Amino acid sequence: MIDDERPGAEAGPLSAGTDACQGNAAIRQQLSRLRTAAARCVPLDCGCRDPWRCTCTEPPLSEVVVDGWRDSAVHILSAGLLPRLPIEVLRALYRRGGRDRVLAEMLHDAIGGEAT
Numbered sequence: 001m002i003d004d005e006r007p008g009a010e011a012g013p014l015s016a017g018t019d020a021c022q023g024n025a026a027i028r029q030q031l032s033r034l035r036t037a038a039a040r041c042v043p044l045d046c047g048c049r050d051p052w053r054c055t056c057t058e059p060p061l062s063e064v065v066v067d068g069w070r071d072s073a074v075h076i077l078s079a080g081l082l083p084r085l086p087i088e089v090l091r092a093l094y095r096r097g098g099r100d101r102v103l104a105e106m107l108h109d110a111i112g113g114e115a116t
């Protein structure tokens with residue numbers, strides 16, 4: 001049977017749920033420690049307290065980076081998969097016009113407008 005071939009199938013669903021709960025508890029504990037540590041930090045110039053999550057000082061997308069995202073997306077599409085591009089990249093591709101705009105519109109439509 002296929003169900004018996006799953007890893008940990010003999011342990012039963014209750015045990016798998018327990019492992020998932022313990023994993024979730026560990027993640028909650030890590031996030032709590034991260035928030036506590038971030039609260040101890042002096043705020044950055046941008047106002048963010050957590051330097052790990054701050055994206056305020058990231059440089060703007062360069063043309064080379066956008067080209068890389070476009071080429072990667074085309075490659076993934078050629079493999080029959082759907083690439084998920086960040087919304088900033090989709091916007092940059094759209095602003096370029098031409099074939100890049102067509103690609104950006106197609107990807108936007110394919111993901112139902114739920115870009116990240």
Ligand SMILES: [Zn+2]
Pocket residue numbers: 044046047048054055056057
């Ligand atoms: Zn920031």
